[in-house]
Amino acid sequence: MAYQMSKRQLMISMVYGQAMIGVLTVLNVFFPEYLGYTFIIFIIGMGVFAALSARTMLKHVRSREAREIRSGKLLLKADPKVVKELQAADAERLTREMMPAAKAMLVPFLGLIVVFAWYPTYFGYATPIARSTDDVLVRVLIFLAGYEIPYSIIMGLNFLSRRALKEMVQVVQSYEVYDKGILGPGIVEFFPLDTKKYKVVYSPVRKFVELRKLGKPLVKFRFYTKRYERFVDILKRYGGVKDVERVE
Numbered sequence: 652m653a654y655q656m657s658k659r660q661l662m663i664s665m666v667y668g669q670a671m672i673g674v675l676t677v678l679n680v681f682f683p684e685y686l687g688y689t690f691i692i693f694i695i696g697m698g699v700f701a702a703l704s705a706r707t708m709l710k711h712v713r714s715r716e717a718r719e720i721r722s723g724k725l726l727l728k729a730d731p732k733v734v735k736e737l738q739a740a741d742a743e744r745l746t747r748e749m750m751p752a753a754k755a756m757l758v759p760f761l762g763l764i765v766v767f768a769w770y771p772t773y774f775g776y777a778t779p780i781a782r783s784t785d786d787v788l789v790r791v792l793i794f795l796a797g798y799e800i801p802y803s804i805i806m807g808l809n810f811l812s813r814r815a816l817k818e819m820v821q822v823v824q825s826y827e828v829y830d831k832g833i834l835g836p837g838i839v840e841f842f843p844l845d846t847k848k849y850k851v852v853y854s855p856v857r858k859f860v861e862l863r864k865l866g867k868p869l870v871k872f873r874f875y876t877k878r879y880e881r882f883v884d885i886l887k888r889y890g891g892v893k894d895v896e897r898v899e
Contacts, residue, residue, distance in 0.1 A: 726885050729827070729876065777796075851890075853895060858875055
């Protein structure tokens with residue numbers, strides 16, 4: 652399952668990254684003997700932040716909006732066992748559809764390779780130079796460059812991967828549909844749906860209903876269900892959806 656980072660989350664990530672770089676630069680300038688430890692801190696810090704970001708994206712169902720939707724009448728609820736069975740039956744086509752997003756998710760790992768290669772190489776040459784000068788500003792610039800250059804490369808790679816990704820499929824493993832909206836990991840939407848924002852398709856053959864969030868990339872929230880006709884009827888009756896496209 653893949654999740655697209657929002658602009659707000661991306662901004663928070665950048666602020667966090669710059670703050671960490673600032674702290675590590677100060678530590679290296681005044682305590683250069685702990686250079687190896689700051690590298691460990693940098694890696695652990697970025698890993699913890701990535702984990703917290705992913706957890707935050709999955710906590711939508713606990714939000715205030717979710718509680719408001721849950722105050723309505725429950726009309727349809729996913730059976731996780733059935734979802735897994737239908738997803739498994741559709742595995743061949745689903746795998747092909749998810750491949751572009753999976754490739755894009757490999758970019759952060761390439762970034763880690765850049766960091767591990769850059770850090771010992773750059774600081775192996777730069778640290779003796781920094782220690783040989785009493786000019787604090789020069790030392791700050793030397794250590795700052797050591798973090799900013801790989802960070803910029805990583806952010807650039809991430810930006811290019813997002814630009815190249817045209818569409819992504821997000822299988823909603825557990826979901827609830829109320830007369831007030833839809834709840835699931837990664838999606839909380841009130842009824843009626845914004846038809847300028849979403850397009851609805853369904854597949855009787857593959858047994859799913861899909862909310863396609865228009866934009867770049869096109870995000871396909873996929874709900875596997877044997878009751879796809881019931882789901883479509885709910886979207887028409889409560890979701891304000893008039894046009895529903897059938898796909899094979």
